[in-house]
Amino acid sequence: MLSHDYEYGSILETSVRVNWKLEDVIGRRTFDYSLPFLPEALAGVSAIRCLSDAEKLKLNQIRGFTYLAMFGLVEEYIVPSVLDHVRTGDRSDDHEVRALLHFAEEETKHIQLFKWFVREFERGFGTPCGVIGPASDIAAGILDHSPLGVFLTTLQIEWMTQKHYLESVKETKEGLDPLFRSLLKHHWMEESQHAKLDTSTTTWTSARCSTAGCRLRSSSTWRASRKPSAGGWRTRRRPRSERPNSRPTAGRFS
Numbered sequence: 001m002l003s004h005d006y007e008y009g010s011i012l013e014t015s016v017r018v019n020w021k022l023e024d025v026i027g028r029r030t031f032d033y034s035l036p037f038l039p040e041a042l043a044g045v046s047a048i049r050c051l052s053d054a055e056k057l058k059l060n061q062i063r064g065f066t067y068l069a070m071f072g073l074v075e076e077y078i079v080p081s082v083l084d085h086v087r088t089g090d091r092s093d094d095h096e097v098r099a100l101l102h103f104a105e106e107e108t109k110h111i112q113l114f115k116w117f118v119r120e121f122e123r124g125f126g127t128p129c130g131v132i133g134p135a136s137d138i139a140a141g142i143l144d145h146s147p148l149g150v151f152l153t154t155l156q157i158e159w160m161t162q163k164h165y166l167e168s169v170k171e172t173k174e175g176l177d178p179l180f181r182s183l184l185k186h187h188w189m190e191e192s193q194h195a196k197l198d199t200s201t202t203t204w205t206s207a208r209c210s211t212a213g214c215r216l217r218s219s220s221t222w223r224a225s226r227k228p229s230a231g232g233w234r235t236r237r238r239p240r241s242e243r244p245n246s247r248p249t250a251g252r253f254s
């Protein structure tokens with residue numbers, strides 16, 4: 001059982017206060033490819049003896065690319081999972097509803113930020129780097145699991161973000177690329193609230209499972225899907241022919 005004293009009203013107040021705009025972070029800036037992107041603690045390239053210093057720098061930047069691209073990828077499933085929770089959960093606390101909708105809006109903004117980053121990296125790095133995907137298929141696979149499993153996965157990612165930034169990035173004296181460092185900082189600022197919200201959501205979901213039971217694939221009728229031209233995500237209901245005979249909707253429990 002998780003133990004915490006997080007309160008939706010204060011989390012919402014903080015999230016509104018630290019909220020930033022995409023243009024404030026990106027501006028007209030770009031990356032300095034003569035500098036590493038990630039601290040060595042996260043990149044882990046210095047001990048690779050077969051690489052020259054120039055190759056280690058390249059690999060560091062590839063690791064940085066992978067790091068942010070993966071965040072953008074997983075956030076594609078986090079957004080619909082949070083919206084499903086708002087739709088099907090207890091909506092008696094207005095602060096909770098607002099905080100969770102704000103959470104979803106911020107993650108959608110992060111997806112936009114990381115898409116910009118991928119485009120900018122591919123333009124400036126000189127060599128294309130592949131990423132697993134498509135994100136919509138990975139999101140659908142994750143959302144096919146129980147709400148508790150989905151939120152526990154998110155919880156691990158949210159707290160990992162906190163640990164990585166606070167222990168490896170914030171105080172490092174390594175001369176990281178300033179823009180990449182700024183992306184990590186701004187993401188961490190908003191993720192600080194997400195980690196608390198996800199802890200609360202996971203606690204509620206766990207308690208609900210304990211009392212009402214929790215089906216293994218409670219979100220199987222909802223899939224993340226991408227509009228080809230809009231560039232954003234949306235959830236769509238599976239065609240009736242694809243649905244199992246008896247199943248709860250996303251976030252609901254038997």
Ligand SMILES: [Fe+2]
Nearest residue numbers: 075107110191
């Ligand atoms: Fe995020």
Ligand SMILES: [Fe+2]
Nearest residue numbers: 107158191194
């Ligand atoms: Fe997040």
